[in-house]
Amino acid sequence: MFERVSAAPADPILGLNEAFAADNRPNKVNLGVGVFMNDDGVTPILDTVKQAETRLVKEEITKSYLAISGDREYGRQVQALLFGNDSAVVAANRARTAQTPGGTGALRLAADFMHTQLGVNTIHVSDPTWANHGNIFTSAGLTVANYRYYDAKNYRLDFDGMLADLAKVPAGDAVMLHGCCHNPTGVDPSPEQWQQLADVAAERGFVVLFDFAYQGFAKGMDEDAAGLRAFAEKVPELLVASSFSKNFGLYNERVGAMTLVATNADTAEAAFSQVKTLARGNYSNPPAHGAKVVATILTDDTLHAAWIEEVAAMRNHIQQLRDLMVNKLAERGAARDFSFIGRQNGMFSFTGLTPEQVKTLKEDYGLYMVGSGRINVAGMSRSNIDAVCDAIVAVL
Known part of the structure; x- marks a missing residue:
């Protein structure tokens, strides 16, 4: 019976992640999947989460x-x-x-x-x-x-x-x-x-x-x-x-x-x-x-306040990346005004790049993003943002 079942198309986001994992190029960048990453390219465990987990390990008495x-x-x-x-x-x-x-x-x-x-x-x-x-x-x-x-x-x-x-x-x-x-x-x-x-x-x-x-x-x-x-x-x-x-x-x-x-x-x-x-x-x-x-x-009042600060740090990191990207694209003479990226909220940006440009970025530069041109700004870091901006300017 299962032979009659045809293969489903890859998920447009998670499938992109799989393709990224299979790419052997050392300077590849994943701007597709929607997770926060720090400047080391790591999705960190919050300090408050670690503290709460430590408390739970000590105090939990059941897994019912x-x-x-x-x-x-x-x-x-x-x-x-x-x-x-x-x-x-x-x-x-x-x-x-x-x-x-x-x-x-x-x-x-x-x-x-x-x-x-x-x-x-x-x-x-x-x-x-x-x-x-x-x-x-x-x-x-x-x-x-x-x-x-x-x-x-x-x-x-x-x-x-x-x-x-x-x-x-x-x-x-x-x-x-x-x-x-x-x-x-x-x-x-x-x-x-x-x-x-x-x-x-x-x-x-x-x-x-x-x-x-x-x-x-x-x-x-x-x-x-x-x-x-x-x-x-x-x-x-x-x-x-x-x-x-x-x-x-x-x-x-x-x-x-x-x-x-x-x-x-x-x-x-x-x-x-x-x-x-x-x-x-x-x-x-x-x-x-x-x-x-x-x-x-x-x-917990203390943990709650510390968590608010951790979220603020993540939010500020993303905004700093937005502003940095706008400035670097302008410095490179990008054939488009990208200042709108700095005015957007959260992790994502609709860049306006075409599906053809997105395909070229993936194949020629190891830069992965969703076909619509959406990028996860938090997928960038200060160590790879120059390469990202160079690639975008090259395909415009």
Whole structure:
């Protein structure tokens, strides 16, 4: 039977990583896969994570299963980060959080809930969006549509187009929004634009899903949640898929969460019972270690403060690389103004390079990036950024 199964195409991001690993050139650079790397080219373990793990090794007494919804304290801390310590949503007990295997697991759980419980058949995502969004949503039985988002000619948000498209979304459909550090463009709405988008969502009544994977990587923990909190004030019901892969460096621990916000506590509890049923039929219950690390850090004032500083250091490192790249490309007389890279947020940038140029960079220079021209800025370092800029200028 298996001989009738044809080979699937390689994942556009993870497949690129495999090709990079097989490349024997010593000066190759991987700007494809979305992980933070320091100047040594290493994805580090945060000091606060090490301290929390040391504490857990000493204090843990069991490896028994977690509840279907995961660690309770973890869920409380997720809600505090998303909505703020003084959130009316949390105070009214309107939110419920399911710990999930990564942000990807959270997106799939949200998609299953929307499709089976809310009757959603179509979800609208930004054009462009993360390459795996389509796979996740179609696997859950949803049809994927696009709304305008990126003005490729001017390297900025096409806010008028976005607003116009969302104003046409039917009430029975869903809309997915990137909470901050839009992947792949690095372009986010302003606080004022978030307020306008929330008004449209409240008026139209479509289902809102936030993909919130990079909190703290744009401006700061609270600043990056401005869009989500604007929606929480104006839209009575919404879903949030969040992740701690990036801001805790817990990539391989798969630490995510799906948070449901309802109009009142009773509705939240009833709806969340269906979320738990869906989780039970999928992965049964989530892995414990990464979530316990997060909860340990966030409930300890000293570790929490130190973690905020570690996230700030990662954010500043990325911004410094952005500014350095812009300057070096200008110094080399690049046949294009790349100053927009310095104005973008988070790890990713849409460079505007064509698929042909991307192919040449890979084949001739050992510089790997996604075919769309998206790069992971955090994949650069001070030791390889000159080679990266030389290669880009050469193919323009």
